[in-house]
Amino acid sequence: QKEVEQDPGPLSVPEGAIVSLNCTYSNSAFQYFMWYRQYSRKGPELLMYTYSSGNKEDGRFTAQVDKSSKYISLFIRDSQPSDSATYLCAMSETGTASKLTFGTGTRLQVTL
Amino acid sequence: DGGITQSPKYLFRKEGQNVTLSCEQNLNHDAMYWYRQDPGQGLRLIYYSQIVNDFQKGDIAEGYSVSREKKESFPLTVTSAQKNPTAFYLCASSMALLTDTQYFGPGTRLTVL
Numbered sequence: 001q002k003e004v005e006q007d008p009g010p011l012s013v014p015e016g017a018i019v020s021l022n023c024t025y026s027n028s029a030f031q032y033f034m035w036y037r038q039y040s041r042k043g044p045e046l047l048m049y050t051y052s053s054g055n056k057e058d059g060r061f062t063a064q065v066d067k068s069s070k071y072i073s074l075f076i077r078d079s080q081p082s083d084s085a086t087y088l089c090a091m092s093e094t095g096t097a098s099k100l101t102f103g104t105g106t107r108l109q110v111t112l
Numbered sequence: 113d114g115g116i117t118q119s120p121k122y123l124f125r126k127e128g129q130n131v132t133l134s135c136e137q138n139l140n141h142d143a144m145y146w147y148r149q150d151p152g153q154g155l156r157l158i159y160y161s162q163i164v165n166d167f168q169k170g171d172i173a174e175g176y177s178v179s180r181e182k183k184e185s186f187p188l189t190v191t192s193a194q195k196n197p198t199a200f201y202l203c204a205s206s207m208a209l210l211t212d213t214q215y216f217g218p219g220t221r222l223t224v225l
Binding site for chain 1: 145153214215216218
């Protein structure tokens with residue numbers, strides 16, 4: 001079993017839909033949670049960064065962390081074709097600036 | 113512009129040849145990282161460095177080597193010992209000790225023929 005599980009998709013939604021992307025994890029020591037967006041043949045770019053449980057909102061994006069369930073989510077409201085990309089979740093343990101553990105990524109396609 | 117640059121964008125090499133991938137950052141970050149990305153496997157850590165002249169192996173270091181002679185530079189050599197070198201290679205950096213946020217370069221696609 002992988003330490004971080006993420007549905008690879010692809011997930012196809014119409015423009016304007018609300019998108020829900022999710023990751024589950026098994027390591028209860030994870031405290032920092034991130035979402036990266038990666039366009040085809042490009043490097044990942046940081047989208048959202050949260051510490052411990054709770055919600056964080058930034059424009060059309062909301063990140064949710066439920067540590068009791070070991071489950072994190074990224075919601076995208078009013079999805080746009082420009083949101084079409086692969087979304088990677090990543091997480092790390094408390095107090096370390098070392099490696100991140102990544103999910104495999106979910107490919108999202110927003111259609112007109 | 114501040115950021116991370118990787119060169120070249122595409123690289124082709126014959127089997128059995130060593131090849132070096134470049135990574136430079138002008139973000140004044142202490143830590144730098146190399147990842148490998150394969151379809152369906154996500155990003156896997158090859159090597160990382162917290163400070164100049166020091167680096168540690170990641171999860172899949174076999175067949176790779178690195179150096180960190182300058183804060184801004186962290187080149188990765190893919191040696192002939194790496195059994196399956198064809199992949200997308202990503203370099204990242206972070207402030208280190210202050211945050212786990214890593215910022216990525218644009219990547220190098222290596223194809224070994």
